[in-house]
Amino acid sequence: MVKIKKENLNELYKLISAEKSLFVPAKKAGQTNYALYGAETEVDLDTLKTVKSAKELFFPQSETLYNVKTVDNKYSVTQAELQNEEFVAFGVRGCDIKGIEVLDKVFLSEPVDTFYKARREHGVIVALSCNEPEESCFCTVFGVDPADAKGDVTATFSGDYLYMKANTEKGEKLLADCASLLEAADESEIADEKAKIAEILGKLPYANLSLEGWHGGATEEKFNSALWEELYKPCLACGTCTFVCPTCQCYDIKDYKTADGIQKYRCWDSCMYSDFTMMAHGNNRTSQMQRFRQRFMHKLVYFPANNNGMYSCVGCGRCVDKCPASTNIIKVIKAFSKEGK
Amino acid sequence: MCDCNCHQNYNLDTLVPMVGIVTDIRQETPDVKTFRVNAPEGGKLFEHKPGQCAMVSVPGVGEAMFSITSSPTNKEYQEFSIKKCGVLTDYLHDLQVGDEIMVRGPYGNNFPVDTELKGKNLLFVAGGIGLAPLRSVINYVLDNRDDYGTVDIVYGSRSADDLVQLKEIQEVWMKAKDTNVYLTIDRPQEGWDGHVGFVPSYLNELDLKTDKTVLVCGPPIMIKFVLGALTEMGFSKEQAYTTLELRMKCGVGKCGRCNIGSKYVCKDGPVFRCDEVDELPNEY
Numbered sequence: 001m002v003k004i005k006k007e008n009l010n011e012l013y014k015l016i017s018a019e020k021s022l023f024v025p026a027k028k029a030g031q032t033n034y035a036l037y038g039a040e041t042e043v044d045l046d047t048l049k050t051v052k053s054a055k056e057l058f059f060p061q062s063e064t065l066y067n068v069k070t071v072d073n074k075y076s077v078t079q080a081e082l083q084n085e086e087f088v089a090f091g092v093r094g095c096d097i098k099g100i101e102v103l104d105k106v107f108l109s110e111p112v113d114t115f116y117k118a119r120r121e122h123g124v125i126v127a128l129s130c131n132e133p134e135e136s137c138f139c140t141v142f143g144v145d146p147a148d149a150k151g152d153v154t155a156t157f158s159g160d161y162l163y164m165k166a167n168t169e170k171g172e173k174l175l176a177d178c179a180s181l182l183e184a185a186d187e188s189e190i191a192d193e194k195a196k197i198a199e200i201l202g203k204l205p206y207a208n209l210s211l212e213g214w215h216g217g218a219t220e221e222k223f224n225s226a227l228w229e230e231l232y233k234p235c236l237a238c239g240t241c242t243f244v245c246p247t248c249q250c251y252d253i254k255d256y257k258t259a260d261g262i263q264k265y266r267c268w269d270s271c272m273y274s275d276f277t278m279m280a281h282g283n284n285r286t287s288q289m290q291r292f293r294q295r296f297m298h299k300l301v302y303f304p305a306n307n308n309g310m311y312s313c314v315g316c317g318r319c320v321d322k323c324p325a326s327t328n329i330i331k332v333i334k335a336f337s338k339e340g341k
Numbered sequence: 342m343c344d345c346n347c348h349q350n351y352n353l354d355t356l357v358p359m360v361g362i363v364t365d366i367r368q369e370t371p372d373v374k375t376f377r378v379n380a381p382e383g384g385k386l387f388e389h390k391p392g393q394c395a396m397v398s399v400p401g402v403g404e405a406m407f408s409i410t411s412s413p414t415n416k417e418y419q420e421f422s423i424k425k426c427g428v429l430t431d432y433l434h435d436l437q438v439g440d441e442i443m444v445r446g447p448y449g450n451n452f453p454v455d456t457e458l459k460g461k462n463l464l465f466v467a468g469g470i471g472l473a474p475l476r477s478v479i480n481y482v483l484d485n486r487d488d489y490g491t492v493d494i495v496y497g498s499r500s501a502d503d504l505v506q507l508k509e510i511q512e513v514w515m516k517a518k519d520t521n522v523y524l525t526i527d528r529p530q531e532g533w534d535g536h537v538g539f540v541p542s543y544l545n546e547l548d549l550k551t552d553k554t555v556l557v558c559g560p561p562i563m564i565k566f567v568l569g570a571l572t573e574m575g576f577s578k579e580q581a582y583t584t585l586e587l588r589m590k591c592g593v594g595k596c597g598r599c600n601i602g603s604k605y606v607c608k609d610g611p612v613f614r615c616d617e618v619d620e621l622p623n624e625y
Binding site for chain 1: 353354355356357359360400401402404405426427429430440441443526560561586587588590591593594595596597598599600601602603622623624625
């Protein structure tokens with residue numbers, strides 16, 4: 001384990017960013033999101049949750065897939081370049097790392113999404129422990145330890161220092177490259193901080209949320225439950241929950257017309273939208289109740305059924321914080337547990 | 342700068358299409374055309390199995406999934422029978438022979454022609470453009486005639502003008518060994534002396550033996566009533582296969598659109614045995 005004084009962190013950012021692209025949580029116009037580090041960047045490691053999760057570093061909100069040039073009505077297709085340079089994602093919280101594990105199941109399963117895979121292979125993740133988990137956090141329910149987030153490097157603030165420990169070869173290399181700024185430390189120096197975090201976690205309102213009954217079983221019973229008709233009612237179909245979610249991966253593929261052809265790009269989409277499943281011969285989810293139900297059934301039933309019980313929710317609580325109608329996955333889980341189902 | 346060269350070893354991503362040339366267009370019905378597609382250098386763009394689909398696109402217009410209606414036994418080209426019913430299909434219907442389109446695939450599973458269907462008596466039940474995916478299987482079976490038992494084809498459409506592949510039906514299927522073709526149209530029409538009535542009731546009238554494996558494709562409402570009729574006739578759900586169709590963007594089970602229960606129609610389907618369909622949430 002190594003450590004660096006908080007006041008020297010800027011030197012660390014400069015050192016890393018001199019060699020490769022460094023993405024950090026940065027404050028801009030009052031909001032904190034991941035941004036490419038530069039001289040003007042206002043790094044913000046105090047805000048617990050970036051508005052958009054770290055998924056955008058591996059599965060961007062919008063990305064070009066290929067370009068088509070049209071000359072004399074003949075097409076020529078060129079695939080967009082894959083990520084081929086190493087980059088560092090700094091300050092990724094445990095929930096978002098779990099979110100990337102969920103995305104791995106989707107994008108790295110056959111047929112592999114090469115755009116995503118190239119980013120995963122070239123990304124070095126520096127995880128950051130959460131010193132003060134917030135009221136809307138419930139990551140422990142999904143097996144995340146926010147005091148020991150597992151990236152290539154695990155970083156933890158304690159006292160005047162940021163402590164770092166490599167978990168992978170990539171992580172070891174990154175720390176070795178920064179050795180000039182780091183001093184040796186011992187695991188025992190963060191023991192008190194970890195105990196403090198554990199104490200906060202025990203007091204969080206959703207710490208004891210029970211997932212009993214959800215795990216890929218009883219599909220039909222849940223699907224046909226009368227509860228959905230009540231639960232969906234506040235939903236405005238704005239899609240905010242899907243955009244801030246670290247695991248939502250539904251996407252659209254669209255055309256952008258250029259001077260001599262088109263650019264085919266993919267962008268985040270949302271199962272909350274009425275035209276998501278619409279096609280020429282009809283729409284298999286015509287009501288918002290059906291779309292609302294689909295989102296939660298997918299996260300809590302369908303996805304676990306396909307992935308050895310792994311849920312497609314990581315308990316980050318962003319949907320809890322951001323839903324304008326104050327409806328969220330916690331209400332869904334609780335409603336079903338009250339029913340005893 | 343990363344000094345690895347792993348990125349140089351990637352093939353093109355599955356989302357990136359190939360250029361295909363439209364080498365023939367047949368007007369099947371007032372709103373259905375069959376497009377023959379070849380690779381620019383000749384031959385087929387890729388190999389497929391009966392029942393599989395491909396994404397057909399026109400840059401700047403759109404991209405959608407279509408079943409490949411030609412049989413894999415056709416070594417020269419692939420065909421898509423496409424009904425004019427939206428932005429992309431309108432555009433496709435205006436194409437001329439020699440025009441380029443883009444194709445990626447094949448996607449999805451296939452009718453189990455090399456396993457469960459082998460040696461079986463087969464009953465094909467199709468409605469309208471629903472003949473397109475079944476035509477691939479029918480021609481595959483007729484080209485490997487000795488591997489299968491009897492073939493019965495029940496095909497219906499709104500009118501006599503809406504029957505697709507009529508020439509092939511009359512000139513090839515009706516003349517094939519141990520093959521019966523039963524055509525029907527929804528309403529009486531001048532010049533039509535064949536059967537009149539919906540496909541499910543025609544099935545009941547035909548009273549075919551239940552020693553067959555059934556392949557059904559057509560409008561969802563037809564499929565529903567055909568399955569009802571088959572059950573009445575004594576067929577089990579395990580004896581019947583159908584294809585599902587939902588909105589698709591990626592074709593590889595990732596974009597989320599065609600997710601139904603724990604299945605993705607583009608990847609785990611489009612072919613499902615009817616007892617498997619029953620296990621899905623009722624949302625298709």
